[in-house]
Amino acid sequence: MPPNPISLGEFIIREQEKFPNASGDLSKILSSIKAAAKRVNYRILQASLHGNTPLENQKSNIHGENQTSLDVYADRIFIDSSRARREVCALGSEEQDDWIHFSDPEHNQSKYVLLIDPLDGSSNVDVNVSVGTIFSIYKRTSPLGGPAKVQDVLQSGRQQIAAGYILYGSSTMLVMSTGNGVNGFTLDPSMGSFYLSHPNLKYPKSGRIYSVNEGNYEHFPSGIKRLIKHYQTEDPKTNRPFTSRYIGSLVADFHRNLLKGGIYMYPQGTKAPQGKLRLQYECNPIAFLAEQAGGMATDGYSPILDLKPEGLHQRTPFFVGNTEMMEELHQFISNAEK
Ligand code: AHM
Ligand code: MG
Numbered sequence: 001m002p003p004n005p006i007s008l009g010e011f012i013i014r015e016q017e018k019f020p021n022a023s024g025d026l027s028k029i030l031s032s033i034k035a036a037a038k039r040v041n042y043r044i045l046q047a048s049l050h051g052n053t054p055l056e057n058q059k060s061n062i063h064g065e066n067q068t069s070l071d072v073y074a075d076r077i078f079i080d081s082s083r084a085r086r087e088v089c090a091l092g093s094e095e096q097d098d099w100i101h102f103s104d105p106e107h108n109q110s111k112y113v114l115l116i117d118p119l120d121g122s123s124n125v126d127v128n129v130s131v132g133t134i135f136s137i138y139k140r141t142s143p144l145g146g147p148a149k150v151q152d153v154l155q156s157g158r159q160q161i162a163a164g165y166i167l168y169g170s171s172t173m174l175v176m177s178t179g180n181g182v183n184g185f186t187l188d189p190s191m192g193s194f195y196l197s198h199p200n201l202k203y204p205k206s207g208r209i210y211s212v213n214e215g216n217y218e219h220f221p222s223g224i225k226r227l228i229k230h231y232q233t234e235d236p237k238t239n240r241p242f243t244s245r246y247i248g249s250l251v252a253d254f255h256r257n258l259l260k261g262g263i264y265m266y267p268q269g270t271k272a273p274q275g276k277l278r279l280q281y282e283c284n285p286i287a288f289l290a291e292q293a294g295g296m297a298t299d300g301y302s303p304i305l306d307l308k309p310e311g312l313h314q315r316t317p318f319f320v321g322n323t324e325m326m327e328e329l330h331q332f333i334s335n336a337e338k
Pocket of ligand 1: 063065094120121122125213248249250251253276
């Protein structure tokens with residue numbers, strides 16, 4: 001890091017100054033996410049002492065997964081910090097069955113919509129492995145002055161105006177894009193501030209890491225099975241076999257592949273006909289960042305950002321990585337279907 005690093009707060013102000021007519025509302029949302037992330041981070045750091053136990057009255061979320069105390073805590077922190085301010089009119093969260101409409105008159109004037117996965121990969125906390133928060137910001141499409149409508153949280157990913165993630169790893173990082181490249185900020189715990197540590201992140205041109213849960217191999221489509229075998233086959237010219245790395249925490253797997261070059265895959269399979277990951281608050285924000293970093297994200301056929309969402313918790317097969325590896329993936333899928 002340079003001797004006088006730029007803090008995330010300063011960075012947000014500088015970005016806003018590029019748009020003299022901006023209201024500053026987007027900057028305020030990003031600042032509130034930053035503050036909420038520090039609180040969640042603090043709790044995660046203590047998880048090995050206090051545990052991340054399933055809730056006493058064992059609740060499961062709409063996906064049938066058991067919620068842990070940290071899932072519920074992170075969800076509450078991000079929802080409360082959005083509700084307390086006046087910029088967000090509607091919010092969709094992985095942990096909430098339905099979208100939330102902030103219904104008081106002041107929020108009817110709010111221009112923005114927030115979609116969030118408060119704590120992705122939360123079961124990893126039990127074993128001291130990285131987890132993440134994923135967020136996505138849209139402009140509302142319903143008229144200002146009235147209540148938000150469900151279509152506000154069901155916009156296609158292409159309409160995102162900002163997206164990012166917080167990676168609670170060996171360092172805590174906030175990586176985000178407002179549509180003008182991807183920038184990464186690292187939390188300096190001695191200062192309690194995020195500082196720009198990874199400016200203008202771009203995927204390397206080529207990669208040799210693949211990330212997939214190979215335990216599901218039998219259920220994968222044949223193109224994906226052949227691609228995995230291809231990665232494993234020796235070929236000095238292309239530096240194969242490639243390296244298999246799978247944390248089981250999307251943010252951490254994506255972050256590593258973004259820095260080193262690689263592909264993350266969660267394909268459809270007979271056990272999960274549409275894959276596991278959710279389009280609106282997991283795949284779209286990650287896809288937005290991937291494209292901004294010069295990579296690609298698709299469902300195997302179409303760009304994730306062009307898919308038309310039908311429900312808040314809709315799932316999709318998900319493939320994301322550097323362009324060279326993604327193009328090879330599409331070749332394998334189409335060859336297998338000829
Ligand atoms: P979650 O939203 O319930 O935490 O699940 C999402 C996580 C991703 O972070 C990760 O890539 C994937 O699920 C791992 O799933 P699996 O254990 O099936 O490989
Ligand atoms: Mg999740």
